[in-house]
Amino acid sequence: xxxxxxxxxxxxxxxxxAANLVKAGYRxxxxxxxxxxxxxxxxxxxEPAGSAASAAADADVVITMLPAGRHVLAxxxxxxxxxxxRPGTLFVDCSTIDVADARAAHEAAVAxxxxxxxxxxxxxxxxxxxxxxxxxxxxxxxxxxxxxPLLAAMGKKAVHCGAAGAGQAAKICNNMILAVxxxxxxxxxxxxxxxxxxxxxxxxxxxTASGQCWALTVNCPVPGPVPASPANRxxxxxxxxxxxxxxxxxxxxxxxxxxxxxxxxxxxxAMYTAFAEGEGAGLDFSAIVRTLRPQNGT
Ligand code: NAD
Numbered sequence: 001x002x003x004x005x006x007x008x009x010x011x012x013x014x015x016x017x018a019a020n021l022v023k024a025g026y027r028x029x030x031x032x033x034x035x036x037x038x039x040x041x042x043x044x045x046x047e048p049a050g051s052a053a054s055a056a057a058d059a060d061v062v063i064t065m066l067p068a069g070r071h072v073l074a075x076x077x078x079x080x081x082x083x084x085x086r087p088g089t090l091f092v093d094c095s096t097i098d099v100a101d102a103r104a105a106h107e108a109a110v111a112x113x114x115x116x117x118x119x120x121x122x123x124x125x126x127x128x129x130x131x132x133x134x135x136x137x138x139x140x141x142x143x144x145x146x147x148x149p150l151l152a153a154m155g156k157k158a159v160h161c162g163a164a165g166a167g168q169a170a171k172i173c174n175n176m177i178l179a180v181x182x183x184x185x186x187x188x189x190x191x192x193x194x195x196x197x198x199x200x201x202x203x204x205x206x207x208t209a210s211g212q213c214w215a216l217t218v219n220c221p222v223p224g225p226v227p228a229s230p231a232n233r234x235x236x237x238x239x240x241x242x243x244x245x246x247x248x249x250x251x252x253x254x255x256x257x258x259x260x261x262x263x264x265x266x267x268x269x270a271m272y273t274a275f276a277e278g279e280g281a282g283l284d285f286s287a288i289v290r291t292l293r294p295q296n297g298t
Contacts, residue, residue: 004026005060006030006061007021010030010032010041011065013128017065019045023045028047031050052075073104082114089114089115090115091117096168096172096247098168099168099172117137120167120171122134122171123155127155131154133156135155182215185221219239221288231287235287236284237282241272245273245277248265
């Protein structure tokens with residue numbers, strides 16, 4: 001196994017992911033712009049570095065877990081991450097970013113003499129803590145194989161989706177399905193309410209019929225039928241609406257760039273963006289059901 005990992009971005013996801021690498025026996029050099037996060041990471045065995053570049057200089061693998069593509073590209077290019085690393089270092093970006101940005105990051109890494117993989121995740125903070133994330137990887141087969149032991153230390157599944165950017169592509173396609181299906185399930189419950197049909201009755205039919213999907217059977221948007229779903233705890237996330245809005249914005253950008261006509265995906269992006277900027281800011285994405293009722297009632 002590669003012995004030293006530089007981990008840049010120790011936030012909600014990166015913090016526990018880096019801690020799991022330490023638990024698996026890796027030496028982890030960590031960096032974040034927020035000093036408190038560096039201190040918290042040190043308590044889990046991560047060695048704090050003075051800068052991202054200094055961490056990368058001593059590492060065999062550099063993992064980034066950052067908010068958006070501009071952060072990844074700025075670190076790679078202007079902040080000297082690529083320049084500081086030894087030739088042949090494996091760069092693994094686990095952030096959720098634009099497919100175009102992921103490809104640009106890959107090209108910059110390769111041009112600097114390095115190896116590169118995009119490997120966004122699903123599973124959220126709970127999955128990051130429990131090392132049960134799913135990774136969707138884009139890049140060469142050799143790079144994917146080299147990253148496997150690290151991904152296995154942070155998650156339970158890793159799928160090689162194709163060339164550079166394919167991991168990000170898989171992530172936004174999956175979340176577009178999820179958003180559209182959540183809105184569809186929510187609309188069906190609202191229609192059931194207006195027809196006097198019980199939530200549980202609709203659930204009992206649809207969960208074993210052709211309406212079955214994750215948005216219904218795991219993250220059911222109304223309280224009752226699925227006790228563990230966020231609807232039963234006042235829509236405390238779960239998967240927060242602003243994160244869904246972010247992923248759908250990436251999907252909408254890719255749809256427009258590719259000239260793909262996806263009316264439901266674009267509508268879902270617009271609905272979740274408005275919801276996340278308003279009442280959905282601190283809620284699970286399934287709370288979108290509240291906006292669909294007549295006069296926005298309960
Ligand atoms: P976060 O904001 O908690 O963490 C990002 C960290 O990056 C912050 O601590 C920030 O200080 C740091 N950072 C930014 N620029 C930096 C720089 N130049 N150098 C060093 N550190 C820098 O976000 P998060 O929830 O951990 O999410 C990270 C990524 O994972 C995002 O792309 C997000 O879309 C994706 N994601 C999040 C979840 C989730 O449930 N939170 C789930 C799946 C995917």
